[in-house]
Amino acid sequence: DAKTTQPPSMDCAEGRAANLPCNHSTISGNEYVYWYRQIHSQGPQYIIHGLKNNETNEMASLIITEDRKSSTLILPHATLRDTAVYYCIVRVPLNTGTASKLTFGTGTRLQVTL
């Protein structure tokens, strides 16, 4: 699975957009970008994923650059409840071959403040 690089921490004011970057310059053509987050004392929670097109769901938007070497997770109106560690993971789909697991890095700790 491709390695990802994320800033260790970021701050965001409540109500503003939080833009979390992720570099994945060694991504392969069939690898997806997944984002999970982990709120303190809880298990990780799936947010969104994408291959090459930008994606949006009820939680967030995912912007993937045209060369697919980086992406940005956007929380459009951050709230205090969005304070968490955000993990960017790049890998082939989970039902592809024998590669079955997600490999988490250390993520970005997002602190949303008043």
Added chain:
Amino acid sequence: DTGVSQDPRHKITKRGQNVTFRCDPISEHNRLYWYRQTLGQGPEFLTYFQNEAQLEKSRLLSDRFSAERPKGSFSTLEIQRTEQGDSAMYLCASSDRARGGSNSGANVLTFGAGSRLTVL
């Protein structure tokens, strides 16, 4: 079904004792994963089941660790002769192979809240 359930949520034990954690996945999910997470680190993969078959084990899973999923439903993770280094959060996750189709990449993991182990 309310999600992935793990029990117990917290376990404190003395070094050398055996402990067992249980995971009940989402009922229609045929894949089950165990991860371990230490303070300040992301979750680390331990092992993976598809139905009752254990298909992958991490090198982190020493001989003192054993995981089972006897009927392809719930799973247990046992740690024998616990050591202080085993202190961590043990996370279980499940996934449904069919969700989203094979080409969508939407084979996401749903995690439980974890079982926190403290070895004294």
